[in-house]
Amino acid sequence: MSNRLISWFKYASPQSFYPLAGRMIPWFWALTAVFGVIGLWVSFFVAPTDFQQGEGYRIIFIHVPAAWMSMFLYVVMATWAGLGLALNTRLSGMMAQAIAPTGALMAFLSLWTGALWGKPMWGAWWVWDARLTSALILFFLYIGFIALQAAIDDARRADKAGAILALVGVVNVPIIYFSVKWWNTLHQGSTINLAKAPSMATTMLWGMLLMALAFWMYSIAVALTRVRAIILEREAHTEWVKDLNEVKA
Amino acid sequence: MNWGSPAEFFAMGGYALYVWGSFGVCAVLMILEPILVRKRQSSILRILRRERQAEILENP
Numbered sequence A: 001m002s003n004r005l006i007s008w009f010k011y012a013s014p015q016s017f018y019p020l021a022g023r024m025i026p027w028f029w030a031l032t033a034v035f036g037v038i039g040l041w042v043s044f045f046v047a048p049t050d051f052q053q054g055e056g057y058r059i060i061f062i063h064v065p066a067a068w069m070s071m072f073l074y075v076v077m078a079t080w081a082g083l084g085l086a087l088n089t090r091l092s093g094m095m096a097q098a099i100a101p102t103g104a105l106m107a108f109l110s111l112w113t114g115a116l117w118g119k120p121m122w123g124a125w126w127v128w129d130a131r132l133t134s135a136l137i138l139f140f141l142y143i144g145f146i147a148l149q150a151a152i153d154d155a156r157r158a159d160k161a162g163a164i165l166a167l168v169g170v171v172n173v174p175i176i177y178f179s180v181k182w183w184n185t186l187h188q189g190s191t192i193n194l195a196k197a198p199s200m201a202t203t204m205l206w207g208m209l210l211m212a213l214a215f216w217m218y219s220i221a222v223a224l225t226r227v228r229a230i231i232l233e234r235e236a237h238t239e240w241v242k243d244l245n246e247v248k249a
Numbered sequence B: 001m002n003w004g005s006p007a008e009f010f011a012m013g014g015y016a017l018y019v020w021g022s023f024g025v026c027a028v029l030m031i032l033e034p035i036l037v038r039k040r041q042s043s044i045l046r047i048l049r050r051e052r053q054a055e056i057l058e059n060p
Helices: A002-010 A014-046 A055-087 A090-122 A130-151 A155-169 A172-182 A202-234 B006-014 B016-058
Strands: none
Touching (some): A014 A090, A014 A202, A055 A090, A055 A130, A055 A202, A090 A130, A090 A155, A090 A202, A130 A172, B006 B016
């Protein structure tokens, strides 16, 4: 137990996390490729045509994973930010900062693919419906977090201000999730419900889950790459950075 | 197999604009983001190497 605690704290320092992240990144890229290729294959060649939506429904194979990741990444980002605020650890703020742009990308993709699905199916690119509006607010929260951090020169103070924003914004995540239940929305109910059997063909479900895994692995790979850059930027004047092989080379 | 020919595949049953508009933008952004992040990494490394060189030149 004590051993595990020690190694946990060891990797909480940027100095030891930097090489660890470097070793993990190729594995997450490999998993992204494997899940992505199989997921795309299932999405286009295995999953049958939808009897109501024709081939247009295939957009959900990226729409749902992007929407899930946009919410999940927000919670992870806020958790890191909160940990940084509570424990004052250096790495936490860097992790939150590294996740934000990828989360914003996922939020944008969920809105973009949603609009491209909405036009042929609903007849409108956009409606001010509870699900869509709360998803748009999530995108703005990411943008706000990034802009606020960029506006404060001192990195540690930027982390603290960003953490408050991120934590307050968490309230929006359950609102997005339950919006289709709480309000009468145009958006359909959740595709996957833990309480009842999925209402879609098994192969469609598999395609979606594989694509979700691919998006997940992608997010981890990109966030880890970005956190390495952030570590170098913030720790530029420390001895361990100057002693790195890639700096000496 | 859902498609009789490549043309049928690209037509997406009349939803080509929407399906390829979604997958296309998604692919472009998910290729662009890692490139930009890697650029950020290499630019900070370049700065660090230059600073190290400067230090060596100043204190031989």
